[in-house]
Amino acid sequence: MIRVLAVLAAALGLSAAAPAPTDVALNALLSATPAPTLAAYRLFTDDSARHPNAGVTPYALNTPLFSDYAEKSRFLYLPPGTKARYKPQGALDLPIGATLIKTFAYPADFRRPNEKVRVLETRLLIHRRSGWTALAYVWNPEQTEARLKRAGTRLDVNFIDAHGLPRQVDYHVPNANQCKECHSLSGRIAPIGVKARNLNGVFAYPEGPENQLAHWTRTGLLDGSPAPEKAPRTAVWDDASEPLEARARAYLDGNCGHCHNPRGMASNTGLNLDLEEAHPAKMGIGKRPVAAGKGSGDLEVDLVPGHPDTSIIAYRMASTDPGVMMPELGRSLVHDEGLALVRDYIAKMQGR
Numbered sequence: 001m002i003r004v005l006a007v008l009a010a011a012l013g014l015s016a017a018a019p020a021p022t023d024v025a026l027n028a029l030l031s032a033t034p035a036p037t038l039a040a041y042r043l044f045t046d047d048s049a050r051h052p053n054a055g056v057t058p059y060a061l062n063t064p065l066f067s068d069y070a071e072k073s074r075f076l077y078l079p080p081g082t083k084a085r086y087k088p089q090g091a092l093d094l095p096i097g098a099t100l101i102k103t104f105a106y107p108a109d110f111r112r113p114n115e116k117v118r119v120l121e122t123r124l125l126i127h128r129r130s131g132w133t134a135l136a137y138v139w140n141p142e143q144t145e146a147r148l149k150r151a152g153t154r155l156d157v158n159f160i161d162a163h164g165l166p167r168q169v170d171y172h173v174p175n176a177n178q179c180k181e182c183h184s185l186s187g188r189i190a191p192i193g194v195k196a197r198n199l200n201g202v203f204a205y206p207e208g209p210e211n212q213l214a215h216w217t218r219t220g221l222l223d224g225s226p227a228p229e230k231a232p233r234t235a236v237w238d239d240a241s242e243p244l245e246a247r248a249r250a251y252l253d254g255n256c257g258h259c260h261n262p263r264g265m266a267s268n269t270g271l272n273l274d275l276e277e278a279h280p281a282k283m284g285i286g287k288r289p290v291a292a293g294k295g296s297g298d299l300e301v302d303l304v305p306g307h308p309d310t311s312i313i314a315y316r317m318a319s320t321d322p323g324v325m326m327p328e329l330g331r332s333l334v335h336d337e338g339l340a341l342v343r344d345y346i347a348k349m350q351g352r
Helices: 002-012 026-030 176-182 212-218 244-255 312-317 336-347
Strands: 056-059 071-077 099-107 117-128 131-139 146-148 153-160 166-173 202-205 208-211
Touching (some): 056 202, 117 153, 202 212, 208 212
Antiparallel strands (some): 131 146
């Protein structure tokens, strides 16, 4: 993980130690009227958003959501004098004014990730007094300005993948309603990635690698966290040294669990894929879908131990048909590596 984060940081020119000429524009973040440009918030010290301002901290997730192979850089802004509060389950408790920042980018060739990096969009999730607000800012071709796109847009992306194969992506910048679909919790928009267990990993800070929970606690960003070794932890999905079941469940949690949980948009399915779920049937094992049809591919059970080919979960992950594929938003390609992981997990699962 450290190597990947360091590569992405180098590719985007990120530096957590860059000087801040002026403070973050907290009033703009809290305003009911979104700023027309990303630069207006002063979250970064340069117009191209490579250098975070004071109070803006980079972070990464052990197992993130797949988004058509896009590289992502993540930051958290906390207003002066505030802290995040640790929670063993769910997202951290973040104060008013807290802002989650996520930038999506593609190198022209993933075999040379530091060269010819195209930044597509930067998304903000802002905690205002009225609740959380999601905004998307799309970068111009010159990579000098990102402008608000509330209605979303589509971008053509071409790149060479890590295996040297050409890829084409119909990249979708979500509109405001689509943001709500993934970020919905009990009908209200909420963060989904910044769970303590998904932050419980090492990050390559400019001063050296350190566990994120420990670093945030030491620097005064986080209150109430136990020592990392005593806190829950999401496995790293592509770290083969970790147990297969832990990695596959982490992948399903990161890519499906934000909707498939008791408070998510897909709660009515009875299929819960977040890591907190422990009941086999609710995890899909031997479970028939609530509603059959095209999405099931005429298969009968969500997850059949030992049989990925007859498991609806694997079938839907392998599809790019809008009426079949899961997740239904945020991708146009099959995540080959993620699908292989889940299929292996199902194939080696003992009957329960």
